[in-house]
Amino acid sequence: MDVKQLAAFQGFSLEKLQKHTVFQSGRFFLDVYCLAPGQAQKPHRHATSDKVYLVLDGSCRFRIGDEEATHGPGSTLFAPAGSEHGVVNDGPDNARLLVLMTPPPEHA
Numbered sequence: 001m002d003v004k005q006l007a008a009f010q011g012f013s014l015e016k017l018q019k020h021t022v023f024q025s026g027r028f029f030l031d032v033y034c035l036a037p038g039q040a041q042k043p044h045r046h047a048t049s050d051k052v053y054l055v056l057d058g059s060c061r062f063r064i065g066d067e068e069a070t071h072g073p074g075s076t077l078f079a080p081a082g083s084e085h086g087v088v089n090d091g092p093d094n095a096r097l098l099v100l101m102t103p104p105p106e107h108a
Contacts (some may be wrong), residue, residue, distance in 0.1 A: 006056060012036050012094055019099075028102040035060065037091025043084050051079040051101045053087065058095030061088045 002023070009020040009032035018034040033041070035058075043063055053062065059072035064085045071077065079085035089095045 006032060006098065009096070010034065017041060017089075022098075024104070026104070028100060029104050031099045031101075032056070033087075033097040033099050035087070035089035035095045035097070037089055037093065040088040041086050043086035045082060045084045046101070046105045048081050049101050049103055049105050050081050051085060051099065053077045053079070054098040054100075056096040056098055058089065058093045060095050060097065061090050063087070 004022050006022070009022065011018050011020055012034045014036060017036075017039045020032045020034065022030045022032060024030070035041075053076065055071055055073050055075045057073060059070055061068060061070045062077050062085070064077060064079045065083045070090070087097065
């Protein structure tokens with residue numbers, strides 16, 4: 001049985017958000033994103049992949065499609081394939097997000 005503790009995924013960097021792989025296969029990935037205040041994942045889209053964000057700690061401003069709102073711990077957000085999405089930690093605290101994507105993003 002492969003068991004991981006989400007509390008162990010705490011790596012932050014002052015330069016940019018950090019992505020820590022929890023599990024990955026050819027069908028999905030599950031990461032913990034660690035965002036220090038001011039860090040962001042610029043809006044982007046994946047033509048054939050769905051993404052789910054779950055806020056573990058802190059709060060972030062999410063943009064999915066034309067909607068934008070700030071959400072905190074326990075909030076879960078869905079970015080369907082083809083929708084533009086991004087996230088910003090407006091601070092003042094660090095934020096951690098559990099991120100599931102299926103299938104893994106296409107690589108050019």
